[in-house]
Amino acid sequence: MKYISTRGQTAAKPFSEVLLMGLAPDGGLMLPESYPQIDEVTLHRWRSLSYPDLAFEIMSRFIDDIPADDLKDIIRRTYTAETFGSADITPVRTLGDGIKIQALSNGPTLAFKDMAMQFLGNAFEYVLKRENRELNIVGATSGDTGSAAEYALRGKRGIHVFMLSPEGKMSPFQRAQMYSLQDENIHNIAVEGMFDDCQDIVKALQNDAAFKAQYHIGTVNSINWGRIVAQVVYYFAGYFRATATNEQKVSFCVPSGNFGNVCAGHIARMMGLPIHRLIVATNENDVLDEFFKTGRYRPRSAADTFVTSSPSMDISKASNFERFVFDLMQRDGGKVQALWAQVEGGQGFDLAGELPRIHEGFGFVSGKSSHADRLNTIRRVFAEDGEWIDPHTADAVKVAHEVREAGETVVCLETALAAKFADTIAEAAGEAVEVPRPAALAGLEDLPQRVTVLPNDAEAVKQLIREALG
Numbered sequence: 001m002k003y004i005s006t007r008g009q010t011a012a013k014p015f016s017e018v019l020l021m022g023l024a025p026d027g028g029l030m031l032p033e034s035y036p037q038i039d040e041v042t043l044h045r046w047r048s049l050s051y052p053d054l055a056f057e058i059m060s061r062f063i064d065d066i067p068a069d070d071l072k073d074i075i076r077r078t079y080t081a082e083t084f085g086s087a088d089i090t091p092v093r094t095l096g097d098g099i100k101i102q103a104l105s106n107g108p109t110l111a112f113k114d115m116a117m118q119f120l121g122n123a124f125e126y127v128l129k130r131e132n133r134e135l136n137i138v139g140a141t142s143g144d145t146g147s148a149a150e151y152a153l154r155g156k157r158g159i160h161v162f163m164l165s166p167e168g169k170m171s172p173f174q175r176a177q178m179y180s181l182q183d184e185n186i187h188n189i190a191v192e193g194m195f196d197d198c199q200d201i202v203k204a205l206q207n208d209a210a211f212k213a214q215y216h217i218g219t220v221n222s223i224n225w226g227r228i229v230a231q232v233v234y235y236f237a238g239y240f241r242a243t244a245t246n247e248q249k250v251s252f253c254v255p256s257g258n259f260g261n262v263c264a265g266h267i268a269r270m271m272g273l274p275i276h277r278l279i280v281a282t283n284e285n286d287v288l289d290e291f292f293k294t295g296r297y298r299p300r301s302a303a304d305t306f307v308t309s310s311p312s313m314d315i316s317k318a319s320n321f322e323r324f325v326f327d328l329m330q331r332d333g334g335k336v337q338a339l340w341a342q343v344e345g346g347q348g349f350d351l352a353g354e355l356p357r358i359h360e361g362f363g364f365v366s367g368k369s370s371h372a373d374r375l376n377t378i379r380r381v382f383a384e385d386g387e388w389i390d391p392h393t394a395d396a397v398k399v400a401h402e403v404r405e406a407g408e409t410v411v412c413l414e415t416a417l418a419a420k421f422a423d424t425i426a427e428a429a430g431e432a433v434e435v436p437r438p439a440a441l442a443g444l445e446d447l448p449q450r451v452t453v454l455p456n457d458a459e460a461v462k463q464l465i466r467e468a469l470g
């Protein structure tokens with residue numbers, strides 16, 4: 001299995017190389033040169049597998065340059081009941097209104113990003129050791145991604161993490177989650193500035209080629225192929241949990257931002273998993289909803305991106321969306337390159353003529369949710385089911401309700417736990433409420449914290465990295 005770029009100008013590469021890559025040299029994203037096809041007999045056999053065994057079956061069809069026993073070992077160490085709260089890893093439950101919820105958020109940071117990041121941490125460590133390489137991750141976070149990366153990479157050999165966050169701008173829970181890590185390879189840096197300032201510093205470091213090469217600087221962002229492939233697994237797991245036989249079809253409703261999560265669903269469907277529809281749910285930042293309704297893709301500027309109460313979906317450009325468009329364009333890299341030249345030129349593009357293929361062929365539909373919708377949904381689910389759902393998941397439940405057809409089984413992906421968003425839950429409830437939190441996180445805010453405060457200055461961050469790496 002070799003990987004190619006969505007822009008068609010990069011030589012095919014093996015998995016281990018793609019794992020450590022960001023963008024392809026031609027500016028595109030890496031994808032397998034074809035999707036493995038799963039026949040009915042295989043699908044039947046997979047139904048009874050445990051999550052780690054299923055993960056091995058699926059991932060080994062994409063990864064052929066890590067020996068099977070080693071890959072099995074990486075996967076076994078990743079998907080444990082200890083890390084994800086139950087042997088099921090991603091249990092499926094049914095709400096009173098018949099909508100199913102697949103829990104992807106019982107990992108260490110209570111968000112679905114752990115599903116992929118935990119695998120990435122172990123896979124990075126393995127490949128770096130084999131190739132006698134080091135990697136120093138520099139990132140900026142306003143909360144979720146940074147903590148998932150830190151929990152995935154803590155204590156890993158050959159890896160350091162330098163995570164920039166805006167001083168005083170995260171919730172006490174988010175701060176405690178990151179800053180309480182005592183591992184020597186985790187470096188929390190609170191920058192005297194905003195999230196955008198943190199991102200600018202990361203860009204400045206990335207653009208300093210000499211520094212980047214000398215200190216082996218890399219990133220773990222949502223375009224990483226290793227994350228997507230790990231996410232394909234839970235669509236299969238969710239399908240098996242939500243059905244009794246492989247004759248049934250299931251639709252997945254996915255709270256979306258950068259299109260990484262639902263991109264994995266698209267790949268599962270292309271492999272032959274009986275997915276009826278892929279329902280893309282957005283919040284007020286609705287670039288994707290607009291595309292799936294009209295065929296127009298019009299990314300916005302950061303200034304036109306709303307700050308919402310489902311903050312992990314506050315994006316204006318969906319960084320993984322190009323992977324789907326590559327398939328939509330029948331894998332013509334030249335066409336994708338031309339479309340993204342229009343995106344970079346600020347016009348975006350219009351594929352209205354492709355809407356029938358997008359809807360009927362690829363099964364995509366969409367919907368959006370507002371702050372008021374989110375609060376209403378959180379309240380309604382609590383009234384009917386006695387449980388608080390997180391704001392991102394609520395966006396999906398709202399949209400699922402709206403688009404559900406008679407007899408359709410819809411699985412909403414739960415991308416975070418309500419415990420992370422106590423303020424929004426209180427707003428929905430009209431009063432402060434106790435939102436249950438996993439026992440392991442009791443008293444998190446009282447643990448000692450480890451963080452270095454630095455001025456909003458790239459040079460100060462470089463100096464800290466130089467000193468830390470000796």
Ligand SMILES: *Cc1c(COP(=O)(O)O)cnc(C)c1O
Nearest residue numbers: 256257258259260261312415416
């Ligand atoms: C990252 C995230 C999303 C969006 O996922 P994408 O892969 O970017 O589409 C949704 N909900 C939560 C809680 C997240 O952390």
